[in-house]
Amino acid sequence: MSNNQGPILEFEKPVVDLEKQIEELKKFSQEKGIDMHEQITALEQKAENLRMEIYTNLTVMQRIQIVRHPKRPTCLDYIGMIFDNFIELHGDRLYRDDPAMIGGIAYLNGIPVTVVGQQKGRDTKENIYRNFGMPHPEGYRKALRLMKQADKFGRPVICLVDVVGAYPGVEAEERGQGEAIARGIMEMANLRVPVIVAVTGEGGSGGALATGIGNRVLIMENAYYSVISPEGCAAILWRDGSKVQEAAEALKIGAKDLLEMGIVDEIVPEPIGGAHKNPALASKNLKEALVSNLTPLLNLSPSQLLEERYQRFRNYGQFIEN
Amino acid sequence: MLKDLFKTKPKYITVKSERDFQPRDEAVEKKEIPDGLWVKCNRCSQITYNKDLERNLKVCPKCGYHFRISSKERLELLADEGSFQEIDKNLKTVNILDFPNYDSRIKKAQKNTDLAEAVLTGEARMNGIPLVLAVMDFGFMGASMGSVVGEKITRAAEYAIQKKLPFIAVTASGGARMQEGIMSLMQMAKTSQVLNRLAEAGCVYISVLTDPTTGGVFASFAALGDIIIAEPNALIGFAGARVIQQTIRQTLPPGFQTAEFLLEHGFVDMIVPRKDLKSTLTQLIKFHLNGGGVDVQ
Ligand SMILES: [Zn+2]
Numbered sequence: 001m002s003n004n005q006g007p008i009l010e011f012e013k014p015v016v017d018l019e020k021q022i023e024e025l026k027k028f029s030q031e032k033g034i035d036m037h038e039q040i041t042a043l044e045q046k047a048e049n050l051r052m053e054i055y056t057n058l059t060v061m062q063r064i065q066i067v068r069h070p071k072r073p074t075c076l077d078y079i080g081m082i083f084d085n086f087i088e089l090h091g092d093r094l095y096r097d098d099p100a101m102i103g104g105i106a107y108l109n110g111i112p113v114t115v116v117g118q119q120k121g122r123d124t125k126e127n128i129y130r131n132f133g134m135p136h137p138e139g140y141r142k143a144l145r146l147m148k149q150a151d152k153f154g155r156p157v158i159c160l161v162d163v164v165g166a167y168p169g170v171e172a173e174e175r176g177q178g179e180a181i182a183r184g185i186m187e188m189a190n191l192r193v194p195v196i197v198a199v200t201g202e203g204g205s206g207g208a209l210a211t212g213i214g215n216r217v218l219i220m221e222n223a224y225y226s227v228i229s230p231e232g233c234a235a236i237l238w239r240d241g242s243k244v245q246e247a248a249e250a251l252k253i254g255a256k257d258l259l260e261m262g263i264v265d266e267i268v269p270e271p272i273g274g275a276h277k278n279p280a281l282a283s284k285n286l287k288e289a290l291v292s293n294l295t296p297l298l299n300l301s302p303s304q305l306l307e308e309r310y311q312r313f314r315n316y317g318q319f320i321e322n
Numbered sequence: 323m324l325k326d327l328f329k330t331k332p333k334y335i336t337v338k339s340e341r342d343f344q345p346r347d348e349a350v351e352k353k354e355i356p357d358g359l360w361v362k363c364n365r366c367s368q369i370t371y372n373k374d375l376e377r378n379l380k381v382c383p384k385c386g387y388h389f390r391i392s393s394k395e396r397l398e399l400l401a402d403e404g405s406f407q408e409i410d411k412n413l414k415t416v417n418i419l420d421f422p423n424y425d426s427r428i429k430k431a432q433k434n435t436d437l438a439e440a441v442l443t444g445e446a447r448m449n450g451i452p453l454v455l456a457v458m459d460f461g462f463m464g465a466s467m468g469s470v471v472g473e474k475i476t477r478a479a480e481y482a483i484q485k486k487l488p489f490i491a492v493t494a495s496g497g498a499r500m501q502e503g504i505m506s507l508m509q510m511a512k513t514s515q516v517l518n519r520l521a522e523a524g525c526v527y528i529s530v531l532t533d534p535t536t537g538g539v540f541a542s543f544a545a546l547g548d549i550i551i552a553e554p555n556a557l558i559g560f561a562g563a564r565v566i567q568q569t570i571r572q573t574l575p576p577g578f579q580t581a582e583f584l585l586e587h588g589f590v591d592m593i594v595p596r597k598d599l600k601s602t603l604t605q606l607i608k609f610h611l612n613g614g615g616v617d618v619q
Contacts, residue, residue: 168568169570170566170570170572170575186515189518206541226504226507227503251419258504317472318418
């Protein structure tokens with residue numbers, strides 16, 4: 001295990017403590033030349049059981065902690081590990097380049113694609129530069145510009161989604177983020193190329209949906225996709241910030257619930273403990289899912305792609321009619 | 323009752339300066355006009371006799387402040403008398419997520435408003451011109467958009483496509499219906515993408531943004547009209563003012579997220595006082611009848 005996994009989450013402390021004990025014991029036995037093989041094996045087994053116990057029974061809020069982990073791979077990290085020859089393209093041609101949304105052209109398994117996604121920072125300084133991955137209107141407009149460019153040249157579009165939500169700021173409102181999100185949604189529905197959306201971390205509300213209109217929508221195991229953050233929901237509906245866990249569960253925002261509701265098509269498995277524990281493995285899994293979902297779409301005509309994407313979103317909603 | 327209002331000439335027709343609005347929070351929290359005899363204006367604080375206010379289309383005769391009106395009042399304002407034929411009135415909301423207290427909130431809203439859900443849709447005539455109307459009602463759970471609202475808006479657009487009619491959506495909403503979770507978010511996709519088909523069919527779509535039009539409704543079909551009209555002093559925006567204030571820790575600029583603010587920043591075509599809304603819409607629709615212009619093919 002690498003040492004560079006950042007802060008330890010509260011619920012994984014028992015495992016981490018045990019791992020430390022094992023390390024110390026190993027060191028001790030080596031230094032003193034005492035054979036402690038049996039004890040170490042027993043402890044390792046215990047740690048493995050504890051890992052299984054903790055990580056296979058994660059609550060929604062624990063998963064949210066994992067996807068908000070500062071070492072969670074970001075969009076550019078995934079792009080580097082999944083795509084080849086990525087060339088980043090900048091700007092919305094209207095106002096400025098938004099560093100919170102990135103995009104460009106790359107190869108996915110030899111196929112030229114356009115890839116866009118929200119980009120969080122990997123440290124405080126970069127987070128400020130990237131506005132914590134929350135785009136302004138020009139970010140959505142850049143993404144849309146690049147997707148329309150992809151449409152023009154018949155390139156499939158891959159959207160990696162990881163955004164806590166749209167940015168609550170004066171300038172974002174002044175420059176029309178409502179319009180930018182709405183237009184992103186409407187025009188994505190008109191793309192004549194295959195569109196694959198993968199929610200890799202946070203699928204936060206309208207900020208996520210603005211690049212979320214895909215023929216296929218995938219989600220990583222610990223990621224969530226929600227109309228509102230659990231914090232926001234608790235504050236508005238219960239007027240009580242401490243009801244976050246309750247809100248998170250009521251909203252059914254986890255991958256399994258979303259799969260059951262037909263919002264996502266596939267859950268991409270993460271390394272035990274989350275993608276940040278083994279970014280290479282997380283990327284390998286994501287790449288496999290992207291390729292296997294894109295391949296059959298390459299055989300569809302533009303009108304078939306439009307129609308199947310349209311019907312997917314047309315059918316969302318549950319009600320009684322009599 | 324409301325019908326005679328429209329025969330009476332409004333006493334005051336001017337809309338005052340665009341800047342002097344009350345703080346946003348008050349605007350968010352203020353209620354419909356109470357049943358009392360007298361009403362205090364949210365903006366100028368002047369007291370008006372309720373009947374006078376109703377006669378003036380619920381616009382303050384002193385300062386031109388536009389109070390909220392119900393979907394039924396809006397229909398009386400816009401549709402020719404007796405012309406509104408409701409469609410899809412049998413769609414009923416279900417508590418898909420088993421969300422706490424959702425059923426009871428729906429029942430309470432139905433009782434208070436005498437509506438089944440937060441939007442009325444149907445075919446109507448406006449000064450004789452047939453068209454499709456969708457009118458949201460903020461009194462029904464803040465006209466938040468869940469499955470039924472999204473489906474009714476979408477079907478109304480599909481009805482317009484099928485009949486080749488203009489489509490007018492009068493919006494008012496606090497945003498997505500949280501109690502339906504992710505399914506409410508997906509209504510933004512559904513109601514936005516159908517507008518592509520409306521455009522392909524050559525039908526004009528006008529959205530009329532009334533107080534308040536926010537969140538997921540603003541960031542979907544409301545912001546996508548071929549022509550976008552706003553009512554004076556309507557609160558219009560995506561993110562909530564309070565959340566923004568907490569984030570930036572500064573006072574918001576005056577008139578932030580009002581209709582006038584959106585006009586200034588280029589996100590609505592025009593602000594139309596309530597008394598002129600029907601005639602303005604009629605004029606706009608007339609430009610688009612039978613395809614509107616010369617054949618560009
Ligand atoms: Zn007044």
